Amino acid sequence: MGPKDEKLYIVMVGLPSQGKSTVALRLQDVFRRNDIPTRVFNNGVLRRKYAPPMDTWSSQFYNPENRHAVEMRKKFALINIRNARRYLTSQGQVAILDATNVSRDRRELIEENLDNHPILYIQCVNNDDEIVELSIRYKVKSPEFSILSEDNAIHEFKKRIEYYRMIYDDLDIERNYLRMNSLHNKIIEEQLIDQLPLYSRIRDCLVTDVVKGLFLVRHTETFFNVEDRIGGDADLTPKGEDQACALGQFFKKKKISYIFTSEKKRTIQTAGMIKDLQQDCTIVPLKEFNEIDSGICEGMSYDEIQRTMPEVYSARKADKYNYVYPGGEGYNTMKERIKIGIKKAFFLNRKTDNIMIIGHRAVNRMILSHFLYRREEDVPYIYIPQDKFYHIVATQDRKVFELMKYQ
Numbered sequence: 001m002g003p004k005d006e007k008l009y010i011v012m013v014g015l016p017s018q019g020k021s022t023v024a025l026r027l028q029d030v031f032r033r034n035d036i037p038t039r040v041f042n043n044g045v046l047r048r049k050y051a052p053p054m055d056t057w058s059s060q061f062y063n064p065e066n067r068h069a070v071e072m073r074k075k076f077a078l079i080n081i082r083n084a085r086r087y088l089t090s091q092g093q094v095a096i097l098d099a100t101n102v103s104r105d106r107r108e109l110i111e112e113n114l115d116n117h118p119i120l121y122i123q124c125v126n127n128d129d130e131i132v133e134l135s136i137r138y139k140v141k142s143p144e145f146s147i148l149s150e151d152n153a154i155h156e157f158k159k160r161i162e163y164y165r166m167i168y169d170d171l172d173i174e175r176n177y178l179r180m181n182s183l184h185n186k187i188i189e190e191q192l193i194d195q196l197p198l199y200s201r202i203r204d205c206l207v208t209d210v211v212k213g214l215f216l217v218r219h220t221e222t223f224f225n226v227e228d229r230i231g232g233d234a235d236l237t238p239k240g241e242d243q244a245c246a247l248g249q250f251f252k253k254k255k256i257s258y259i260f261t262s263e264k265k266r267t268i269q270t271a272g273m274i275k276d277l278q279q280d281c282t283i284v285p286l287k288e289f290n291e292i293d294s295g296i297c298e299g300m301s302y303d304e305i306q307r308t309m310p311e312v313y314s315a316r317k318a319d320k321y322n323y324v325y326p327g328g329e330g331y332n333t334m335k336e337r338i339k340i341g342i343k344k345a346f347f348l349n350r351k352t353d354n355i356m357i358i359g360h361r362a363v364n365r366m367i368l369s370h371f372l373y374r375r376e377e378d379v380p381y382i383y384i385p386q387d388k389f390y391h392i393v394a395t396q397d398r399k400v401f402e403l404m405k406y407q
């Protein structure tokens with residue numbers, strides 16, 4: 001092991017549902033596209049294949065007091081550790097061990113067996129309870145839990161997390177590690193004692209938001225839209241329903257696992273018609289995607305505002321990006337929550353390529369500004385039609401940005 005070493009073990013660390021597999025697969029994807037032979041070794045895959053008839057859905061399988069299960073899990077870990085070593089001894093350049101690896105014992109086992117190349121630990125942390133909850137809901141849909149009701153499966157999964165928490169040792173004495181917030185793709189702490197190959201590429205990949213296919217849709221026509229009224233919580237008009245139906249037809253052949261909406265009826269109704277034509281699709285309303293709160297102007301038309309509150313109208317016109325509605329919000333003050341919404345949506349959608357967000361005019365402008373270069377003063381004027389949607393791809397090698405018709 002030394003500065004010339006070009007091979008590397010990456011060892012993921014973290015509780016279940018913290019985004020480890022997503023990070024592992026993202027690294028594998030980036031490396032392979034750059035002709036760096038890489039393979040992920042996932043303990044869960046082995047466990048699900050070889051542990052039955054033992055009940056791997058049961059939290060007892062993860063109880064540190066359950067000797068037999070502990071031995072079995074150690075056996076699976078060792079198979080992957082040895083396979084990873086074999087892989088790097090032959091053609092592999094990077095081997096990624098994807099498992100919780102939360103105890104020091106387990107990490108010592110890894111270090112004893114993988115002593116021929118450096119190891120980089122990547123610890124994933126996500127403390128957002130709402131996201132962890134949604135993520136668990138997604139996980140318990142897997143065949144492993146099929147004999148349980150959803151509530152029981154969630155209960156078992158949460159207990160599994162608690163068992164892992166009991167044996168959790170933070171990274172500290174390990175030579176090389178990165179601690180990252182996997183929701184925000186942000187590095188929180190890093191320690192490097194060895195010179196690691198590929199380090200800057202790894203770091204860059206970890207902090208990049210990768211979007212393989214984002215469909216950014218605006219809700220279809222509502223009764224408020226027809227009267228040019230802002231805010232509120234209006235229903236779709238019959239024309240809006242037809243538009244939503246057309247969206248459903250358009251997206252029928254693309255697999256959409258999640259549709260992220262706001263909490264407003266108009267986005268959820270639009271999403272409902274798309275979901276109806278999908279095989280397995282979940283609508284996730286996020287408060288972060290609620291339309292700009294127009295405070296004292298909620299429910300009014302632009303004409304009415306101009307007539308009855310000319311000072312509000314002209315102040316907003318003079319600096320639309322920074323103007324904050326009395327008792328409400330402005331584009332600038334929405335920025336942070338929209339950013340959080342995007343992070344949540346990407347985190348939850350991590351296993352599938354297509355992601356759909358159904359938002360509102362101001363919300364979609366702010367989402368677009370996340371991907372587009374626009375001066376702040378131009379953001380509140382980005383074109384957000386109801387008969388078209390934006391399709392965005394943003395990976396390290398490819399950028400696509402197109403406004404497309406669905407009818």
Ligand code: F6P
Nearest residue numbers: 229230231291292294360361362
């Ligand atoms: O009119 C629809 C709407 O989504 C309103 O609810 C919202 O206040 C407005 O668009 C945002 O657009 P602008 O910032 O251009 O007023």
